Amino acid sequence: MSALPDKPAALEVKDVRRSFGPVEVLHGVDLALHSGEVHALIGENGAGKSTIMKIMAGYLTPTSGEVLLNGKPVTFASSEEAENKGVILIHQEFNLAEQLTVEENIFLGRELKRGFFLDKKAMRAEAARLLNELETRVSPDARVSDISVSDKQMVEIAKALSRNARVLIMDEPTAVLTTREAEVLFRQIERLKAKGTAILYTSHKLDEVARIADRITVFRDGSRVVVANTGEMTEDQMAQAMVGRELSNLFPPKVIPANAETVLSVKDFSVGSIVTNASFDLKRGEILGFAGLVGAGRTELMEGLIGVRQSAGQVEINGNPVSISTVSDARRAGVVYLTEDRKGRGLLLRKSMRENLTLLALNRFGRLAIDSKGEDKALGKAISEFDIRAPNRAVLVGNLSGGNQQKLLLAKTMLAEPEIVIIDEPTRGIDIGTKQQIYNFIQNLAASGKSIIMISSEMAEVIGLSHRVVVMRSGRVTGVLSGDEINEDLIVRHAMGLEGKVAA
Template sequence: MIKMSNIHKAFGANKVLKGVDFSLNNQTVHALMGENGAGKSTLMNILSGIHQHDNGEIFVDGTSVNYKSPKESEQAGIQFIHQELNIWPEMTVLENLFVGKELTTKFGKTDDKKMKAEALKVFNRLDFHLPLNKVAGSCSIGEQQMIEISKALMTDAKVIIMDEPTAALTDKEIDKLFELINQLKSEGVSFVYISHRMDEIFRISDEITVMRDGVSVMHKHTEDTTYNELVHAMVGRSLEQQFPDRTVTPGDVLLEVKALSNDTFGMKGINFNLRKGEILGFSGLMGSGRTEIMRSLFGIDRGVKEVVIEGRSVTIKNPGDAIKHGLALITENRKDEGLVLDASIKDNMTMANLKSFTKNGYIVNQPLELFVDQMQQRLSIKSDKNLNVGALSGGNQQKVVIAKWVGNGPKVLILDEPTRGIDVGAKREIYNLMNELTERGISIIMVSSEMPEIIGLSDRVYVMQEGQIKGELKGKHISQENIMTLATGGEINE
């Protein structure tokens, strides 16, 4: 049993935790919820020894503790699976699973045979199959997430902290993970479960603690609360509806992609179009090729394609060509591909469109500062604009990436998992921004694993299956049943 009492933590003048109380009972899944920046990850970083608290006490089974490092907390049986994955990209899957904990023979040599057997044992429990010699950096985000989960399960953990563990997983993988959580719970393991997915919280958790602005504002048994009560506790107000009303009628075809092929990903002869002011959804199971299409279109990955923008054929061989022709891409991996973590909020927001703020070759500060202030206000990014982006929560980092590309004035904005790991309040802000952008004539392609997001926002949906577009859905035909039927290889009888 863990009890954290009156925990305070400040980073310089920024008070992140202001007297938080949190308890974790035996054999319990305790959901920890709150908006991005509420202090959830900081609280768990203190528990696991990554940060030291300024005031307060931590008790484990009645004994006062203060872990000085993650190694100490791991030795005590506390494992933390972070939202931002700790993968060594140049190493293999097997090497990642045992990094720093290699098994050896009696002669002191690495025992690959034993490590492979242990790894496969955990993979089989998760019903997850990935070549152990595959380079981890070439794995998808979802596969990397499963590697991290597998790594935690290979220890004799008494407490497992999971921060957005299902953000990039398929429904099948989520089901398997939840089965395993329930099994481990029955064996005496407790979980702290951080997630913004409400359906998961009500499905897997026993208790819920909500944090807001650095304090704990609610603690209840899951069965004793409701969706609306949780949202109100998290954001301090009610959200009248999750998705904004679509007021835009898409116009003429703005973008046409013809015969897009990429042998590496098994894609051949893919055709689709995008209308002006449209939100076009791309759905499908993980590994179906949604992200790969966007990377090929944007010129990141090699591939053959014909691209027509506003009736004119254009050549896109690299991201520079794509940007020149009015395309912008927000990738699913914001940390490695969307941001310069050591640069400020202001620099990250403006680096893609500095030409807009220059005159005679010099940067004009006033319009640049005004743009940054407006975007911070519009997206509710409350931190100092000179703060390094690496210090922000995952949700606020995503907002900075969106602001960067919006400021570039694109014709087409491609959003790959735009709200992954973002709380309900921030999601609504991003949904409103997407709606406003389409009202201004910008067209949006949205790749998302969240079914409600696809259904609630898209004017049309293309469903992917094994590297091909399996079908197109419009209007009332955009439903969970139809999307899953196509995504799993079925046919729709209209």
């Protein structure tokens, strides 16, 4: 398409390897970014995408192999050096000083000066120009802590633009954006492309990749498995290249309970201004998937349900109306919630496994004094039941791998002996082997008569596991799908608001 084969790549890595300690995570990969080209890098979590991006932007050095800037070998001693040479990485977690204004952030570290003093006027004008170019309404004087996530993304991009980025590397820029915000971002990407910027970006949204990328590189397990022009690959082929096997094998066969009674019934449930009049039912032994774009209000709905957020509406459990205003109310009603934010809300990273395991159900281990022998026993049981792999029992939870943390979080939640389990993004940031274990586990839970609500942004997961699927868009339930309706096309149409509201 727009690649110019005779000109050297704007930024290129050749046969790059990288090890962390004894573990090699990149096994000699090549990747070339050309001016005026949008290059998508896709792959599963842990495939090495972040590592290669960090190497290209000077945050990491390769263990071997070379980095070429405009055809000449370079070594970036730091990310600062890379930025000075026009290579800029926008992190998934933003690098913004929350208490400073937008303008101060854009010029942080390279403030414009007049003599000894800051040239406020020039900085403000330049910041306003950049933001205007990006079509955002955010004011240069706004404090970053007060602006929305998507505006923060725009500030990051403005910051990159102000540094005259010739190579822009973006780590999952659309993960936090709404569809409309993503459209603005895509227009900006087009514009930067037209100006000759080389762009590398990663995304898990394959439809988006197919739309805006010119070339696609697929990573799997630290190696490059495919590089192709966009038109040459279907989304299915991309997914298969990423996973390296048929997706369907990942999921256990569905066992849909027949004529099960309704255990949870939610009617006209609203959470602040985020969720409006959501209604759905959950049956015993059912896995009810919740699909929708990030920001559709799925997490907020569940957080309202368990009493972490203020909510209004009717909730019935086993036919009896319940009122839940704290997590312990929810627990008493037999409802538990596994957060998507394992590290921020799920586990105490600086505590041992034992203290984490029993925190939710601590009253099962004695009201007055804690029965630590009982706790140890419970931990032993959890380790074998959930196949938690830890070097020893005293290890701090922060030192466990994501998969083992997730298993511990599952064990912690199940210790509360719930009837209804809400799992938010069950496999985020987890390798494929553990994913399969967790899928089997969810399936077994349902088969044993527990009722499961599963929020997931991974389409394959929703389709592969759910007995029925609730689709949400902008805080409303837009459809409830079952049987053959559970397919990518229909889910996406509902999530995008293309289908009319289906009666629940």
